[in-house]
Amino acid sequence: MDSIDCIVIGAGVVGLAVARALAQAGREVAVVESQKAIGMETSSRNSEVIHAGLYYPTGSLKARLCVQGRDALYAYCMERGIGHRRCGKLVVATSPEQLGKLNAILTQAHANGCSEVTAISAEAARNLEPALSCVAALHSPNTGIIDSHAYMLSLQADAESAGTAIAFDSRISRGRHAHGGILLEVISGDGDLIELQADTVVNCSGLWAPRIAAMIDGLDAATIPTAYFAKGSYFALGCKAPFSHLIYPIPEAGGLGVHLTLDLGGQARFGPDIQWLDDTDIAAIDYRVDPSHAAAFYGEIRAYWPDLPDGSLQPAYAGVRPKISPPDTPAADFLFASHGSPHYLGLYGIESPGLTASLAIADHAASLLGILPDKHRI
Template identity: 45%
Template sequence: MAVNTNAVVIGAGVIGLAIGRALAQRGLETVVLEKAGTIGSETSSRNSEVIHAGLYYPPGSAKARYCTRGKKLLYDYLQSHGIPYRRCGKIIVAADSADCPRLDAIAERARRNGVDDLRELSRDDIRQLESSIEAAAGLLSPSTGILDSHQFLLSLQGELEAAGGIVALATPALAGTLGAKGQHSVSCGGSAPTTVTCKALVNATGLWARETWVRLDGGEASAMPPDQFFAKGHYYAYSGKAPFSQLIYPLPTAGGLGIHATLDMAGQVRFGPDVHWVDGIDYTFDEGGKAGFIAAIRRYFPGLVTSRLTPAYTGIRPKVVGPGSADADFAILAEPQHGIPGFVSLHGIESPGLTASLAIAEDVATAIAGR
C-alpha cells in the first residue's frame, strides 16, 4: 500500500509527539510512526520527570535556549491543560567548601542564561529549608518543578489527532529514501506494510536516531549522521515518608547531573540516575553499583536508610559523544547542516529534552511549514 502525506515524524516520544502536534496545528497532514505499541515507552518515560530551569548549559547553546524557553511554554501548557505538575523547587548542594567554586560557576552560567530567580544558600539556610540535608552551601532554584510526563504525552497525542494528525503505533520505519529534491519515502512494517511519501520528514527516534538515519539513507544524502553513545542510569525508589519537600541535586558529574533526589506527583522520593556507558539498549536493573549509589547519596543525605531503597527502573540517555568527552549540545540537523531539503534529524536529545520539547517542536515546525 502507498500513502502520500505532507509530513512524517518517526518516533512517538515526547519530542516526536510535540513536533507532530505542532506540524498538524499548522495545517500539515502529519503521520507519526512508532515502532512500539505505546507512545513514549523509552527515554520519555524513563527519566526524572523534572522541569529544568536552565542552570547548567553553556550560554548560547541549544540546550540553554530551548530549556529556558521550553520551561515557560511547558508550565503554560500544563496549567492550561490541567495536567498535574508542581513547581516544587530544587536545591543544588556543595557537599564541602572545596566544591563552592563549582557552585558559583553554575550560578554565573544560570544568570547568563537568563535565570534570575536563584538564591544562594548557606549551610544554615539549607538546614532551615531541608533539615535532613548536610551541605556547605547551595543554590535554590524555585522555578524547577516536576510533572506527570505520561499525562503530558497523552495530551500531545490528543491534540495532534484533534488537528487531523495520525499516530501509527507498532509501525516501524524499516527503510526509506531521502530525496535531494525534497520528496522522501519511508517503508513501514507492521500489520499493513506501507510506503509513505512526504515532503517533510523528521527523525525523532532518540536512542535509535543514528540507526534510523542510516535506514533512510537510500537516496542522495550528503552527510552521515552523528555518532551515537548510550549512558544508562539506575533509579531507586525510597519507601516511606519523603524526607524532602524539594528536589535535591549534588554537583554534576561526568555524563550526568549526579545522583539526585526527585519527587513524583504522589510525593514519593526517587534517587538517580548514575552513569554507566553501555553498548546497546538494555533496561535490566543491575544492583552491582548500589554501594557507590549509597555513598553518593550520603554525601548530602547522611541519614539515608538503605533498607528503604528498592530498585525502580533504568533509563538510557542518547548522546553524541562518549565517555571522557565534554558534554555535547543537542544536534538538530536540518537542510543547512546536511543539504537534504525537508529533512530534520534530532540527535543527543537527552536532559533537558522533556523541558525543551515544546520549544524544539516550535522551531522544527516553523522551519518545515515555512518551506
C-alpha cells in the same frame, strides 16, 4: 503508495510535540512509532523534572530551548490541568572543595537568564530542608516536577484533534529520496510492507535517530552523528523522604549526579547513575536495574543526606540517554540537521532537558522547516 505532507518518526514526548506543532500549523501529519504506545522508551524513563536551565552553555540550544520550554510547559500544564508542581530544587556543595563549582553554576544560571537562582548558606539550606547536609547551596525556585505521561497524552490528543494519524507497532526499514520528497518503507506489526511518500520527514526517534537517518538514501552520511548510549538506573526510597525540594549534587561527567527527586505523590527516588553501553543493539537494551548498584548510591546520597536508612533503597527503573558525544567528553548540544536534504530534519542528542524543552524544540523544528516564522509565541 500513500502520500502525506509530513511524517514524524517517533511518538515520544518530542515527536508528539513536533507532530502537534506541525498539525496545528495546518500540515497533514502522520506519526510512525515502532512501539505499541506513546513514550515507551526515553520519554517514560527519566526523572520527570521540569528543569530551570541552570547548567547548559550560554547560547546553546539546550540553554535557550530549556528556558523557553520551561515557561511554555508550565503555562501548558496550567491550561490543561496536567499534574505538576513548581517545588524548587537545591544544588548542594557538600565540601569546601566544591564551592568553586557551585559558584560557576550560579554564574552560568544567571548568564542563561535564570536570574531567580540564588546562593544560600548552609544554615539557610537547612532551614528549608532540616535533613540536608551541605556547606552551601543554590536555590532554584523554577525547577519542578510533572506527570510526564499525562503530558504526553495531552500532546497526543492535541495532535490527533488537528488531524494527525499515529501508526503504532510500525518500523522504518529503509527510505530514499523520490518524487520530490522522501519515500519510506514501513513494516507494520503484521509484517505488511507499506510505502509512504512524504514531502517532509522529521526524525524524532531518540535512541534510533542516527540509525534511521543512515537508512535513508540521499542524506549526507558523513554528517550523521554517531550514537552513544548511557544507561541510568533509579532507586526508589522505601520510606517517607524528609524533603520537599529536589536535591541535586554538583554535576558529574555525563550527567547531573545521583539526585533526589519526588513524584507528585511525594515518593522519593534517586538517580540516575551512568553506565555507558558497548552494545548498540537498541532493541536488546536491558532496562533492568542491577540491585548491586545500590551500594554506590548509598555513598553518594549520604554525602547530602547522612541519615539515609540502611536497606531503604529499592530498584525502580532505568533509562538510556540518546547521546551524540562519547564518554569523557563534554555533552553535545541538541542537534537539528538536514544532511543536505530540503525534505528531512533529524533531531539528535535530545537527552535532558528534552522533556522540559519539548514545546520549544517542536517550535524550533517547525521554524527550521519554514512552517512557522523564526520569531513566534511558544
